[in-house]
Amino acid sequence: MRLRALLETDALGLRLLGGEDELDRTVRGVMTTDLRDPSRYLSGGELVLTGLAWHRDAADSEPFVRILAGAGVAGLAAGEAELRDIPADLVEACRHHRLPLFAVNESVAFATITEHVVRQVSGERAGDLAAVVDRHRRLMTSGPAGGGPEVVLDLLTSDLDLRAWVLSRTLGAALAGHHLAATRTGRRGPHRAAVAGTTYSLFPIRNTGRGAVPAARDVRESVLSDWLLAVEADASDWPAARLDLLQGVTQLIAVERDRRDAARTVRRRLAQEVLELVQAGAAPAEIAARLRVAAPVLLPGLGVAPQWQVVVARVDWGATGQTATADDIASGPVAQALLEEILVDPAVSGPDSADRIAVAHTGEEAIALVPLPTATTAAAGSDEDASGEAARADAEDTDALDEEPGLHADALLASVREPLSAGLADDGRLTLGVSAAVHSAEGLRGALEEARHARRVAAARPGRVCAAGHHELASHVLLLPFVPDDVRRAFTARLLDPLRDYDRRHRAELIETLEAFLDCDGSWTRCAARLHLHVNTLRYRVGRIEQLTGRDLSRLEDKLDFFLALRMS
Numbered sequence: 001m002r003l004r005a006l007l008e009t010d011a012l013g014l015r016l017l018g019g020e021d022e023l024d025r026t027v028r029g030v031m032t033t034d035l036r037d038p039s040r041y042l043s044g045g046e047l048v049l050t051g052l053a054w055h056r057d058a059a060d061s062e063p064f065v066r067i068l069a070g071a072g073v074a075g076l077a078a079g080e081a082e083l084r085d086i087p088a089d090l091v092e093a094c095r096h097h098r099l100p101l102f103a104v105n106e107s108v109a110f111a112t113i114t115e116h117v118v119r120q121v122s123g124e125r126a127g128d129l130a131a132v133v134d135r136h137r138r139l140m141t142s143g144p145a146g147g148g149p150e151v152v153l154d155l156l157t158s159d160l161d162l163r164a165w166v167l168s169r170t171l172g173a174a175l176a177g178h179h180l181a182a183t184r185t186g187r188r189g190p191h192r193a194a195v196a197g198t199t200y201s202l203f204p205i206r207n208t209g210r211g212a213v214p215a216a217r218d219v220r221e222s223v224l225s226d227w228l229l230a231v232e233a234d235a236s237d238w239p240a241a242r243l244d245l246l247q248g249v250t251q252l253i254a255v256e257r258d259r260r261d262a263a264r265t266v267r268r269r270l271a272q273e274v275l276e277l278v279q280a281g282a283a284p285a286e287i288a289a290r291l292r293v294a295a296p297v298l299l300p301g302l303g304v305a306p307q308w309q310v311v312v313a314r315v316d317w318g319a320t321g322q323t324a325t326a327d328d329i330a331s332g333p334v335a336q337a338l339l340e341e342i343l344v345d346p347a348v349s350g351p352d353s354a355d356r357i358a359v360a361h362t363g364e365e366a367i368a369l370v371p372l373p374t375a376t377t378a379a380a381g382s383d384e385d386a387s388g389e390a391a392r393a394d395a396e397d398t399d400a401l402d403e404e405p406g407l408h409a410d411a412l413l414a415s416v417r418e419p420l421s422a423g424l425a426d427d428g429r430l431t432l433g434v435s436a437a438v439h440s441a442e443g444l445r446g447a448l449e450e451a452r453h454a455r456r457v458a459a460a461r462p463g464r465v466c467a468a469g470h471h472e473l474a475s476h477v478l479l480l481p482f483v484p485d486d487v488r489r490a491f492t493a494r495l496l497d498p499l500r501d502y503d504r505r506h507r508a509e510l511i512e513t514l515e516a517f518l519d520c521d522g523s524w525t526r527c528a529a530r531l532h533l534h535v536n537t538l539r540y541r542v543g544r545i546e547q548l549t550g551r552d553l554s555r556l557e558d559k560l561d562f563f564l565a566l567r568m569s
Contacts, residue, residue: 001027001120003075003100006047012116013108014077017091019100025074028244030117031251032110036060037067043247044072047117049110051079058089065093075100077113118248156231156249163232166205166253190235190246201235202228205250205257227257264340264359270294271358271369278445279362287441298358298371306371308444309406310435312451313339313366314459318427332361338430339366342416343407365455367448372406372437409434409454409469421464429466431459436470488568495565498548510548511566513541517553518563 004023007014016023028045031038034053042048048068054060068076076099078086086103094101104113156162190201205227229250235243274294277287295306313335336359343357359368409432413420420430433455435447450470458468499510513531517538520527528538542553551558 001117003027003047005120006113006117007102009116011108012113013105014113015103015105017086017101017103018095019075019098022075022098022100025100027074027117029248029251030114032114036064039067039071042068042071042073046073047113048073048076049079049104049113050076051081051110052087052090055087055090058087061087061090061093062096065090065097065099069097069099073099075102077102077104079104079106079110081106165230166227190231190243192234192236198232199234201231201233201246203231203246203250204228205254227253229253266297267294267358268336268360270297271360271367274358274369274444275360275362275367275448278448281445284441287444291441291444294358294369295371307406307437307439308447309370309372309437310444310447310451311339311343311368311370311407311412311432312448312455313342313368313430313432314364314455315424316364316429316431331364332366335364335366335430336361339368339432342412342432343368343370365452367451370407406437407434409458409467409472413465413467417465424464429459429464431455432467433458434467434469492565492569495549495551495562496569499545502544502548508541508544510541510545513538514545514562515566517542518559518566522553522559 002023003025006012006027007016007023026045027047029043029047030049031041031046032049033041034051035041036054038048054064065076076094078090078101080086080103084106086101091101104110153164153166156164190203193200193202229246231246235246270290270293274287274290277290291308298306315331315335315338317331340357340359343359357368357370359366361367412434413432424430433451433453435451435454438444438447454468454470454472457472458466461468496511499514502508503510513527516530517527520530524535524538528535531538533541546552551561553559553562
């Protein structure tokens with residue numbers, strides 16, 4: 001549709017302030033924003049609606065309009081509700097950049113204009129998006145009636161015969177990995193990916209809602225935590241109208257993410273308040289009072305205070321040719337958004353599945369406060385009418401939880417390690433530490449320090465995505481990463497190089513024999529059985545090891561040295 005058609009529609013309440021010669025521009029979509037720099041959400045051809053909340057003084061108009069003109073938008077419509085009169089500096093900036101400018105009467109809602117534009121544009125696409133547009137208001141309606149992203153996905157399947165999924169980039173496994181890698185190259189979506197013989201087209205979901213986070217100066221600030229729409233189809237040969245269709249769908253889904261992010265604001269604030277109290281050394285009673293406020297928010301319907309676990313995450317970037325340098329990237333918010341995605345339990349369904357955690361950020365770290373239902377809480381939440389057998393099963397499950405409650409570092413990253421590594425590429429690292437569960441406010445400070453120390457252990461390991469848990473802080477593995485590299489190499493070379501050289505020359509398998517001997521705690525019988533050797537052959541090999549190294553494997557000190565050398569090699 002043309003801009004001129006919008007001006008001629010009385011119900012939209014648009015008044016032309018400039019750009020009469022440009023009214024034949026084609027409108028391909030609509031976007032509402034109050035960001036100072038919305039460029040990351042623009043693809044060209046949009047009618048941009050703004051309430052002017054970004055306008056503080058006359059100097060703000062020129063850079064805002066310049067960004068819109070550079071992105072190729074069709075026109076700008078400014079609401080009169082915020083400032084009453086459209087600022088003269090905005091009118092002048094639009095005239096300078098030949099950008100058509102409209103004033104929107106305060107009695108007309110942006111949603112009215114949005115629905116009109118979407119309906120008209122879709123009508124020109126031969127009905128391709130008719131069903132989605134007709135039900136646009138259902139998606140925009142708050143509460144269960146809106147239906148969330150599932151409404152749009154169902155419509156894509158039933159009306160357009162397209163199978164599609166909304167994926168968190170950290171939880172989309174192979175597809176997310178493809179998309180993260182493609183985004184890091186700077187290529188615009190949709191991206192094509194083939195997984196297990198099936199072709200998918202991947203569309204980024206743009207967060208364009210009012211109150212969205214400021215536009216990223218660098219793709220690394222958002223690439224790890226954004227969502228994407230995966231469509232089981234090859235969009236490379238689609239006409240422009242059908243591509244616009246899917247781009248519009250992603251904007252509708254972004255509304256739901258806006259709502260979810262807004263809901264997280266309360267939990268973020270609670271986590272920040274608790275964190276500040278803990279770090280300031282506040283009295284346990286004060287921290288406990290704050291936790292009592294947080295518990296019903298994070299575990300609605302349960303009146304018993306849970307146990308708590310702390311997770312600390314950090315994302316570090318190296319310098320690249322990106323627009324922003326590594327030092328300019330705000331790592332704390334990046335880690336916060338990423339940790340919120342990682343901690344979502346995929347086994348929990350429903351609108352509150354992502355609402356069980358509170359994540360704050362301080363400096364370069366993100367810190368999550370994760371509630372764990374206690375045995376009493378679990379019992380209180382069980383069905384009162386359950387049979388005795390079911391109750392006993394619940395009790396057994398609770399006992400298992402008490403043995404090792406909560407999150408585990410390795411399991412936490414198991415499903416996201418591959419896609420995150422693709423997004424981190426060769427210049428990023430994610431390190432994460434997990435504390436033990438604590439039962440009271442007194443233990444929260446120790447849990448925070450424990451999680452931070454575990455993260456430092458993870459940071460000392462090789463790899464793009466590393467995690468460490470509290471159980472590792474009571475093991476020798478805590479010490480090994482902090483041994484200087486030159487000391488590590490000298491120590492292992494002195495003990496193991498003679499054995500490796502001998503194995504290369506004689507294929508004697510002395511290193512394998514040494515590992516098995518130590519794993520069997522020096523038991524000749526068990527070690528011989530494991531290696532399928534006669535005990536005399538095993539004794540010969542161990543004797544050769546002792547001869548080559550000058551060590552005695554009957555001595556505890558020498559066994560320990562060999563054990564550490566193998567772990568550090």
